[in-house]
Amino acid sequence: MKKIKYYFLLLPLVVNAEIKLLDRIAVIVDDGVIMESQIKSQTAEILEQYKNQNINPPSKEILREEIIEKLVLDELQLQMATRVGIRISDAELNQTFIRIASGNNMELEEFIDYLRSQGTSYENLRENIRRQMLIQRVQQGRVSSEVSITDKEFEGFLQTDDSIKSLEPEIQLGQILVKTKEEANEILLKLDSGEDFQQLAINFSKSSSARNGGLLDWKRPSEMAELFANAVDGKDKNWISKPLESGAGFHIIKLIDKRGELVEFEDQWQVRHILMIPSAIRTDEETYEEITSIRERFIDGESFEDLAKEFSEDPGTSSNGGDLGWSGKGRYAPEFEATMLLTAVGETSEVFETQFGYHFLQVIDKRNKDITNDLIENRAYNMLFSRKYDEALENTLRSMRAEAFVEIKELD
Known part of the structure; x- marks a missing residue:
């Protein structure tokens, strides 16, 4: 049987044929409930995973306890998502399914047909993924703000962690x-x-x-x-x-x-530009004509830096003469990058348009930069953040659980 990959998912998904159950409330969690069918469904899925991996499962009592605890935490996070107004739109969910289908080398319609051919409910899977996306969104909002990394802590991590030394x-x-x-x-x-x-x-x-x-x-x-x-x-x-x-x-x-794994050299360009933005009091045509006249003034010998300070409407660069510094590919708007790549060092482009307005640019210099250390530091920061995030998440979930009202029903 072909194996389907759900790359980003954090929770096990039920991919077996739907089972019709006579449902009962198994757990009350604050303002919500967990149904007996949810527990049975999760149990069947996990037992199937143990079987496929040739692992002996824990006792039924321990497994049920673990599953209930996980479902309680999920329910608490979903309730929080509702309280703070987090939503996953159909469009966002559709894009997620398109990525999953693409990861399995299928078009979306082909992927849906395949799921149904395996006895899996596309609608149930869709709702399951929506719930997981909501939980991820809650965790990111609640936990990420609690994770801080000082420069001293990061420097110490770079110097002492064996996993970083291996990079x-x-x-x-x-x-x-x-x-x-x-x-x-x-x-x-x-x-x-x-x-x-x-x-x-x-x-x-x-x-x-x-x-x-x-x-x-x-x-x-x-x-x-x-x-x-x-x-x-x-x-x-x-x-x-x-x-x-x-x-x-x-x-x-x-x-x-x-x-090494992270050794990389990147072509970079040092560029400066002047930007003018059409507005309610200046039409596209008037903006184009004005920036064209400014370009001609530069060509005639006026200072690019002075013209940028006086006329450029890019708030991030006008004060430093339009200088964007050094940057590689993929950092600018497509039209800006295309113009930059076609302009030789020391040359000035014609006026061109991007989503931000009308520009002209000058390529000051070009280099091939070793970015290995930057990549190592980025990897290291992500590793350290992930460790601290996991610790903070565990503490947050433990706190949520301790503060919640949870009643587990005794069912026959």
């Missing part, structure tokens, strides 16, 4: 070792003039790596000598150090390359 890239360094600082400075002058690092290592280095062009073995920073690890921290590919003194002499090191 460090491996680095290959090149080394030139000489006896005196004067010799090292002479090597730097040769490098500044364009001479090849590896050839200079072969000619002048006193290290055993000289015959290999100064190339050292691949290592993570945590595995390097402290002198080298501190020097390369946060440095980009092709960086060359100043002379580093050790007991062996003076080292000049070059960051040759990086490799």
Whole structure:
């Protein structure tokens, strides 16, 4: 049987054929109830999962207790969603189902037909997913605001957590070792003039790596000598150090390359722009004509920075001369990015339109930036946030449960 993936779902879903039950109230939870059919349905699903995984289930009493506790917490969160007015629209739910179908390489209609062919109620599944989305929304709103991470805490996490250390890239360094600082400075002058690092290592280095062009073995920073690890921290590919003194002499090191899961280099552009926005007192045509005249003033020699400060209606950049700083692809409106990519460094675009209004831009510079450290820090922050979020969520749910009125009925 083909397995269907429900990627984001937090709770088990009933995918068996519907079972017609004579229902009874099993649990009263504040203003709501849990029906006996819900408990039986969850029990059947979980027992099926245990069977498929060849795991011995707990006793019926323990399993029922765990399921009731989970359903109680779900009911409390759904009641909170109702109180604060959280809603999941049909359009949002439809998009969720389209993503699920796509994840299973199906169109939505094909996915619905498949569910029904397996005896699964699309309508029940749809309502189950809506409930889970509501619960997620409640948790995000209630818990996320309680999670805070200080700079000191984050820095400590980066330094001490073993899972973060495993994300460090491996680095290959090149080394030139000489006896005196004067010799090292002479090597730097040769490098500044364009001479090849590896050839200079072969000619002048006193290290055993000289015959290999100064190339050292691949290592993570945590595995390097402290002198080298501190020097390369946060440095980009092709960086060359100043002379580093050790007991062996003076080292000049070059960051040759990086490799690892999160090693990534990104093309980035430094861009500045001027934006003018049509309004009730200035039509599209008048706005276009005005920004075109401003562009002509820049072409005729006026300062871009001064023109941006005087005329640009972008509140985020007008005060600094329209400078957007360095950015890669995917950060700007599609029309803005397309124009940026077509404009050479030092050139100025024609006037163009985006959803924000009319612009012209100038590409100041372009570079290929090593963003490995940014990706590692982002991964680390998400890991730390997730740990603290889970702790806060557990505390929140425990508090909600303790404050709730819950009556479990004794059923035959």
